[in-house]
Amino acid sequence: MTPRVRRPCSDGPAPTGVAAMKAIVRVMPKPGVLDPEGKAIARALGHLGFEGIGEVRAGKLIEVELATADAKAAREAAAAMAEALLANTVIESFSVEIA
Amino acid sequence: MRAGITIFPGINRERDMAIAFRKVTGKPPRMLWHQETDLSGLDLIVIPGGFSFGDYLRAGAMAAHSPIMGAIRRHAERGGYVLGACNGFQILTEAGLLPGALLRNASLRFLSMDCHLRVERTDTAFTGHYQRGQVFRAPLAHGDGNYFADEATLDRLEGEGLVAFRYATGDGRLAPEANLNGSARAIAGIFSGNLRILGLMPHAEDRVDPLAGGTDGLPLFEGLAAALAA
Numbered sequence: 151m152t153p154r155v156r157r158p159c160s161d162g163p164a165p166t167g168v169a170a171m172k173a174i175v176r177v178m179p180k181p182g183v184l185d186p187e188g189k190a191i192a193r194a195l196g197h198l199g200f201e202g203i204g205e206v207r208a209g210k211l212i213e214v215e216l217a218t219a220d221a222k223a224a225r226e227a228a229a230a231m232a233e234a235l236l237a238n239t240v241i242e243s244f245s246v247e248i249a
Numbered sequence: 250m251r252a253g254i255t256i257f258p259g260i261n262r263e264r265d266m267a268i269a270f271r272k273v274t275g276k277p278p279r280m281l282w283h284q285e286t287d288l289s290g291l292d293l294i295v296i297p298g299g300f301s302f303g304d305y306l307r308a309g310a311m312a313a314h315s316p317i318m319g320a321i322r323r324h325a326e327r328g329g330y331v332l333g334a335c336n337g338f339q340i341l342t343e344a345g346l347l348p349g350a351l352l353r354n355a356s357l358r359f360l361s362m363d364c365h366l367r368v369e370r371t372d373t374a375f376t377g378h379y380q381r382g383q384v385f386r387a388p389l390a391h392g393d394g395n396y397f398a399d400e401a402t403l404d405r406l407e408g409e410g411l412v413a414f415r416y417a418t419g420d421g422r423l424a425p426e427a428n429l430n431g432s433a434r435a436i437a438g439i440f441s442g443n444l445r446i447l448g449l450m451p452h453a454e455d456r457v458d459p460l461a462g463g464t465d466g467l468p469l470f471e472g473l474a475a476a477l478a479a
Contacts, residue, residue, distance in 0.1 A: 183352070184355065190357050235310065240349060
C-alpha cells in the first residue's frame with residue numbers, strides 16, 4: 151500500500167521572503183485630558199518610597215505586523231489604523247514607529 | 250412604536266431594556282444581533298449597557314465598527330431615533346454619532362450605586378413625560394462614565410440645549426459630591442443636534458417597576474411610546 155502523501159493545506163504557495171514590518175503605535179491621552187490612571191500610578195510610586203515623581207501619564211502601545219517591505223506604506227497604513235480604531239482622537243494622540 | 254434592541258457579545262442589559270419597552274408598548278421589541286444590517290420598519294434603535302467585546306481597546310470601540318453600526322448610522326441619517334445607555338452611550342460616542350468621549354471615572358472606581366438626574370429639557374421624544382428641572386433616581390453601573398469634550402464642544406452642547414440630564418443632588422442642585430464620575434459640567438446624557446439620538450450613562454431601564462426599587466425611569470419609556478406612537 152502506498153503511503154498517502156500529505157500536502158500542506160494552503161490556498162497558495164508558501165510566503166517566500168515577503169518582508170514583514172512591525173508598526174509600533176503609541177497612544178497617549180492628550181494634554182489637558184484627565185488621566186486618573188497616571189495620577190494613581192504617581193501616587194502608588196510615592197507610597198513605595200520613590201522620590202521626585204512628577205506627572206505620570208499612562209497610555210498604550212500596540213504592535214501591528216504588516217506584510218510589506220515598504221516602510222512608508224507601513225507608516226501610512228498604521229496611521230490610518232490609528233485614526234480609524236486604535237486611538238480615539240477626541241481624547242488621545244498617537245505616534246507611529248516602524249521597526 | 251417599533252423598537253429594536255442591539256445585542257453585541259458582552260452586552261448584558263438587553264433584557265432590562267426589553268422589559269421596559271414591553272411595559273410601555275405591550276409588545277416585545279425586536280432583538281438585533283450585531284451582524285444584522287436590516288433595520289427596516291424600526292422607529293427606534295436601542296443600544297443597551299454591558300461590556301461589549303470585553304471593553305477591549307476602549308469601552309465601545311469594537312462595537313462602534315461592527316456591521317450593525319453602519320445600518321444604525323444610516324437609520325440616524327434618515328432621522329431615525331436612537332437610544333444608547335451606558336455602554337450604548339460609549340458606543341455612540343466611539344461611532345461619532347454623539348460628540349465627546351467617556352473617560353475612566355475620576356475616582357478610578359467602578360460605580361455601582363444610585364444617582365440623581367436633573368432633567369434639562371422636556372420638549373423631546375425622550376423627555377416629554379418629565380418636568381423641566383425634575384430630579385429622578387437611577388442606578389449607575391460603570392467604570393468609564395466621566396463625560397469629556399473640549400471646551401468649544403461643551404459650550405456648543407449647552408448653547409444649543411443638547412444637554413439632556415445632569416448629575417445633581419436630590420433637590421436639583423449641581424454639586425461636586427453629586428457628580429459621581431467627575432463628568433465635565435456634570436453631564437450625564439446628551440442629545441444629537443436633531444434631538445433624535447440620546448446617550449446617557451445611568452440605567453433608567455432598571456427603574457420601571459416598583460419591585461425593582463421604583464418607577465423613576467418609566468417616564469423616559471412612556472414618553473418615547475407616546476411620541477413615536479404610530
